[in-house]
Amino acid sequence: MRMRRREAEAVCPTVVTLAQDPGAETGAFEPVVATMEQFIPRVEITNPGLVFLPVGGAVRYYGGEEALVERLAEGIEAACGPGALLGLAHGPFAAHQAAIQARVGVPYIVTDEAGFLASLDIGAIGREELADTFRWLGITTLGELARLPRAAVASRFGLLGISAHEQASGEDRSLRPRQIPEEAGVEEKFEEPLVNLEQAGFVSRRLAHELLEPLQAQGVAPHQVEIEGEAVDGTVLRRIWRSADPFDEPNLAERVRWQLRAWVESEGISGGLRRLQIAPVDVSGEGRQLGLAEDPVSDAEATRALIRAQSLLGPDAVLQARRQGGRDPADQVQWFRWGENEPAPARDPAAPWPGKLPAPSPALMPPQPPSVNVEWDEGMPARVRLRSRWEPVLSWAGPWRRVGRWWEGEGSGDRYQIVTSAGAFLCEVREDKTYLIGIYD
Secondary structure: OOOOHHHHHHHOOOOOOOOOOHHHHHHHHHHHHHHHHOOOOOOEEEEOOEEEOOOHHHHHHHOOHHHHHHHHHHHHHHHHOOOOOOEEOOOHHHHHHHHHHOEOOEOEEOOOHHHHHHOOEHHHHOOHHHHHHHHHOOOOEHHHHHOOOHHHHHHHHHHHHHHHHHHHOOOOOOOOOOOOOOOOOEEEEEEEEEOOHHHHHHHHHHHHHHHHHHHHHOOOEEEEEEEEEEEOOOOEEEEEEEOOOOOOHHHHHHHHHHHHHHHHHOOOOOOOEEEEEEEEEEEEOOOOOOOOOOOHHHHHHHHHHHHHHHHHHOHHHOEEEEEOOOOOHHHHEEEEEOOOOOOOOOOOOOOOOOOOOOOOOOOEOOOOOOEOOEEEEOOEEEEEEEOOEEEEEEEEEEEEEEOOOHHHOOOOEEEEEEEEOOEEEEEEEEOOEEEEEEEEO
C-alpha cells in the first residue's frame, strides 16, 4: 500500500521516514559484487542489489547448474552473510522472477521456463497501470498475455505492450550485439587526483554526454557499459552496468556516480582517482519511438551548452526549478542543480496553504524588492510611476493581508495586483511604502 508521507505521519506520528540513497546502496552492495566476481568475472549490475551473471561457461566449469548456484550462495554467505536470493533461468527477466520466488539459502532454478513464466501474475511486468488494465480485460497471468496476438497488443498498448508481451513470451531483448565503433569509449585523466564525490558527479555527466552523442549520431545506444577507474596507486577497478532500455545521459551519469561512490567508500580507490573511462560493451539500434513534438537535435545542443556553462562557471551556476508548496510566489519554487535528480520538495505542494495568493503567479520576483510610487484615491490605486512617467491603473485586485514572521522581526503588509498599459505588477504596501515584489508576463 502506498501512502503519502503526511498521511503516514497522521496515522503514526512516530514513524521515521528514510530517504532512498542509491549511492549508499551501491557502496553497501560492492562487497557482494566483488564476491561474485571471484566465481564469474563478468558481473552486470542493473541496480544496487540486482545483478545478472552469464553462467554458460561457469556451469561447465563447476559441473552443473546446481553446483554453481550452491558454490555461489556459499561464497556470498561466507563473505557477506545470509540474505542473497538467487534465481537461475535462460533469460534475464525469467531469472529475476526466479530470484523473487527464491528463499534465503534456497535458490530457485527454472527448468521449464515457458511454464514458469505462464504461471506468474500479470503484475510481474512491473508496470502497475498497464497490469491493472490487463486485469480489467480479464488477463491475470503472463501465460494469458503471451497467448494474445502480438500485433493486437501493439496496436492497443504500443511499445509498453510489446515489451510486456515479449517478457511474457520469454523473449528478452535480443542481444545481437553490433560491432562497437572504434574509439567509442571516453576517458578523462586528472592532473590533480579526484577525491571529491561532488566533482565526480559533475565529470560523470560530461563523460556520459561525450560517450552517447556520437553513438546517437550512428543510430545506436548502449545497453551495457563498462566503467573503469584507476587510482593513484595504480589499482584499476572495472564494473559493467546493464540496462534493459538504452542508456540515456541522466541514467548513465547516475550509474557512474553510484559506482565511483561505492569504490571510494569501500576504499577500493585510495588516494584519489587518476583516470576514469566509460566504454560501451553492447550497443543496439532498438531505441524508443520519438514523440511528435520531440526535437533530439535541439535537446542535444541545449545539453551541450549547459554542460559547457557548468564547466566554466561551476555546478552551482546552472540551476533548474521545480514547483513546491508555499504561500508566497518565491517560496513556491525550489532550485537545484541542473543534471541532478529532483530533491524531495521542502514544502508539500498539495497542502492547502491558506493565505496563498491566487493564480497566476508572477514570472519575475526581484530578490530585493524596489520601492515604487503609487498614487492612491480613497484606498484604491489610481496611478503608478514608472521611471519618468505616470501610468494609469486599468484594473486591480486585493488587498491580501500578509502577516510576517513576527518572531524574526518581519512586519505585516497588504498585497495588490495592479494592471497598467505597461504591464501587470504585484505590489506590497507596508509601513506606508509600496514595494514592487513581482512582475507578471
